[in-house]
Amino acid sequence: MNKTIKNGVSALTVTAFVFGILAVFLSPFAFMVFTSLKPKEQISIVGSPIWPAAQPKYEHNGEQLDVFTVPLNKCAGHDPASTISKSLALTKKGRQESTFIDPDDLAKGEFTCTVSWRALDRPWKLFLAWSNYAEVWNTIDFLRLIGNTVFYALVTMIGTVISCILVAYGFARFRFPGRDTLFIILIATLFLPGAVTIIPTYSFWQKLGLVGTWYPLIIPHFFANAYNVFLFRQYFLTLPRELDESAMMDGAGPLRILWSLIIPQSYPVIIAVVVFHIVFAWNDYFGPLIYLSTAKDNWPISVALSTFNGIYGKQPQMIQAGSLMAIVLPVILFLIAQRFFVQGIVITGVEK
Amino acid sequence: MLEELSKFKKTDSSLSSIRKLSPIARREMRTGFSFISPWLFGFFAFTLLPMLATLIFSFLNLKITDGIFSAPKFVGFDNYIHLFKDPQAGINPFAWFNSKTPGSLLITIKFALIALPIGTFFPLSLALLMNNKNLKGQFAFRTLFYMPYVVPFVASVFLWGGMLNAESGWVNRALEALGVAHDNLPQWANDVNWVYPTYVIMGIWGVGNSMLIMLASLQGVPTELYDAAKVDGANAWEIFWNITFPMISPVIFYNLVLDIIGLFQYFLVPLVVNSGTGRPGGATMFYNLYLYKTFFTYQDMSYGSTLAWFLFVIILLITIILFSTSKYWVYYAGESKS
Numbered sequence: 001m002n003k004t005i006k007n008g009v010s011a012l013t014v015t016a017f018v019f020g021i022l023a024v025f026l027s028p029f030a031f032m033v034f035t036s037l038k039p040k041e042q043i044s045i046v047g048s049p050i051w052p053a054a055q056p057k058y059e060h061n062g063e064q065l066d067v068f069t070v071p072l073n074k075c076a077g078h079d080p081a082s083t084i085s086k087s088l089a090l091t092k093k094g095r096q097e098s099t100f101i102d103p104d105d106l107a108k109g110e111f112t113c114t115v116s117w118r119a120l121d122r123p124w125k126l127f128l129a130w131s132n133y134a135e136v137w138n139t140i141d142f143l144r145l146i147g148n149t150v151f152y153a154l155v156t157m158i159g160t161v162i163s164c165i166l167v168a169y170g171f172a173r174f175r176f177p178g179r180d181t182l183f184i185i186l187i188a189t190l191f192l193p194g195a196v197t198i199i200p201t202y203s204f205w206q207k208l209g210l211v212g213t214w215y216p217l218i219i220p221h222f223f224a225n226a227y228n229v230f231l232f233r234q235y236f237l238t239l240p241r242e243l244d245e246s247a248m249m250d251g252a253g254p255l256r257i258l259w260s261l262i263i264p265q266s267y268p269v270i271i272a273v274v275v276f277h278i279v280f281a282w283n284d285y286f287g288p289l290i291y292l293s294t295a296k297d298n299w300p301i302s303v304a305l306s307t308f309n310g311i312y313g314k315q316p317q318m319i320q321a322g323s324l325m326a327i328v329l330p331v332i333l334f335l336i337a338q339r340f341f342v343q344g345i346v347i348t349g350v351e352k
Numbered sequence: 353m354l355e356e357l358s359k360f361k362k363t364d365s366s367l368s369s370i371r372k373l374s375p376i377a378r379r380e381m382r383t384g385f386s387f388i389s390p391w392l393f394g395f396f397a398f399t400l401l402p403m404l405a406t407l408i409f410s411f412l413n414l415k416i417t418d419g420i421f422s423a424p425k426f427v428g429f430d431n432y433i434h435l436f437k438d439p440q441a442g443i444n445p446f447a448w449f450n451s452k453t454p455g456s457l458l459i460t461i462k463f464a465l466i467a468l469p470i471g472t473f474f475p476l477s478l479a480l481l482m483n484n485k486n487l488k489g490q491f492a493f494r495t496l497f498y499m500p501y502v503v504p505f506v507a508s509v510f511l512w513g514g515m516l517n518a519e520s521g522w523v524n525r526a527l528e529a530l531g532v533a534h535d536n537l538p539q540w541a542n543d544v545n546w547v548y549p550t551y552v553i554m555g556i557w558g559v560g561n562s563m564l565i566m567l568a569s570l571q572g573v574p575t576e577l578y579d580a581a582k583v584d585g586a587n588a589w590e591i592f593w594n595i596t597f598p599m600i601s602p603v604i605f606y607n608l609v610l611d612i613i614g615l616f617q618y619f620l621v622p623l624v625v626n627s628g629t630g631r632p633g634g635a636t637m638f639y640n641l642y643l644y645k646t647f648f649t650y651q652d653m654s655y656g657s658t659l660a661w662f663l664f665v666i667i668l669l670i671t672i673i674l675f676s677t678s679k680y681w682v683y684y685a686g687e688s689k690s
Contacts (some may be wrong), residue, residue, distance in 0.1 A: 018481055167390055177373075179384065191610075193663055195660040196403055200657075203653060223398065285504070285620065330503070331499060331502055333502075338498075349569075
């Protein structure tokens with residue numbers, strides 16, 4: 001009994017501690033959501049709440065009246081000993097005396113309070129400016145950006161998956177001289193700094209006149225990459241060879257074996273690679289930046305987002321709304337497919 | 353993945369023995385090569401040739417002016433001599449202490465020395481916490497700590513730009529609430545003393561990947577080892593140092609190597625956060641950013657290539673040094689059987 005309590009207490013302590021760290025860790029998401037919903041007027045007011053809010057107005061006889069928090073003991077027709085403050089609508093501004101009406105009690109009519117309206121606070125009320133999203137959507141033509149990004153992600157995903165499966169199958173199932181050395185070279189390319197290839201590569205595409213098009217970004221993905229080949233190969237190595245061999249006896253060629261035996265057994269790793277790749281392509285910034293920065297019509301989300309500082313320099317709510325819109329897809333995709341995601345990371349990081 | 357590299361030995365027959373292969377083996381060889389041919393082609397076209405071209409460019413005098421490539425001229429080691437004297441590149445260690453503006457290499461090393469320990473200990477501590485048997489809901493925590501890793505880079509820069517805004521950011525508001533005087537609040541990315549911590553914070557946010565790999569490795573440590581140590585009366589620290597750490601050392605090594613290589617190429621964050629200007633006070637003109645600007649802004653292909661090859665050699669040397677130390681502290685459990 002005593003031990004159960006002790007275990008319960010330590011479980012609670014540890015879990016609460018980790019929860020605290022997590023809350024700090026994820027607070028930027030809350031910041032983004034809160035800020036993205038702030039109305040424009042709120043941004044410039046110093047000391048405004050951190051949550052999205054507006055200072056309410058009251059419509060009276062076709063006029064928009066500002067609402068203030070007024071201590072009632074200063075007002076005519078109210079109890080002078082009262083300590084309550086109330087939200088009242090201002091009808092006439094004055095330095096010593098201002099005139100108000102009470103939105104909850106219109107029958108009372110206008111009354112004066114011996115306060116300067118400038119010294120009063122205006123109450124804040126929760127207000128969600130959903131229109132920020134619509135404005136961002138229209139300003140940067142978000143639909144076209146999504147189209148461009150999805151196009152880039154899908155085309156390169158097809159290229160990556162096909163080429164990496166073929167190459168991994170070659171490394172996993174066939175013996176040939178130099179195979180292990182070539183595989184080491186493949187892995188070593190993971191550690192190669194991109195800087196040592198970028199200048200001639202860029203100049204090459206520039207000479208061909210293809211800077212500003214998608215080709216420099218798409219074509220290399222059809223020639224496999226170390227990370228995904230490694231993932232596929234490790235997975236293929238775990239599949240039993242006996243099936244391959246008996247199919248070979250029956251006269252099936254290597255492509256046929258790959259297509260009807262290996263691939264149907266490999267869906268977890270294929271999904272992992274597909275998800276990894278889509279998230280990579282969605283977030284890819286450097287490639288599109290150097291090859292597409294002059295071709296505005298081809299911009300993916302990442303590049304368009306980086307121009308937000310120029311468009312919305314003084315409007316953080318728009319910057320955060322755009323960021324939020326760019327985040328939604330990869331985060332949802334990750335949450336849906338996280339089982340495969342985690343598996344893929346574990347294979348590359350932990351397996352040798 | 354790294355074990356493949358660290359055990360690099362000549363294990364298979366060399367190319368000269370092809371003639372000795374049987375017809376069946378020859379056919380297998382042809383099939384194998386045709387399957388890996390996409391990578392072979394890509395490796396030659398997009399890695400090997402550009403690498404060689406970069407090397408050749410560094411001995412030429414190639415520039416682009418108004419979109420036109422200059423006629424190549426062989427200039428010998430001129431670019432390398434220029435590199436050695438260039439105060440902005442700052443590769444001459446003897447000039448580090450008497451130059452007023454920090455050189456890019458020194459900036460890069462300085463930042464790496466700050467970011468590297470944090471990039472190792474933070475994910476490790478988090479993974480150890482995740483692996484604590486008293487933690488409930490490990491799966492949910494693991495997922496949520498990983499999540500920032502999938503946030504697009506530019507979006508995360510904007511997020512942290514807002515969070516660390518000197519006036520309206522939540523971090524400074526929290527600091528003020530904790531009693532820090534308004535005038536002492538850090539200016540983060542606009543302050544020479546705070547810009548590196550700003551970058552480190554932005555980097556730490558994407559810690560999920562390293563944490564997950566370390567956690568998976570921790571979970572793979574056989575429980576018998578812990579039980580045996582407990583029977584022998586080992587305390588928590590002894591267990592960590594003598595069992596946990598050696599068992600997960602391959603993963604720490606993997607993380608370390610990738611971190612160092614990444615840090616030497618660090619430039620996207622300063623490019624976006626401080627617009628690639630080196631502000632504040634030249635403190636963010638990282639080596640790779642200088643390379644990027646040399647090529648893309650000043651369109652000097654040859655000097656850019658020189659900077660690139662120098663960077664490549666540095667990274668190669670560091671990787672070789674790391675790999676040679678690995679046999680003293682990285683423990684591969686499966687080593688004896690192979």
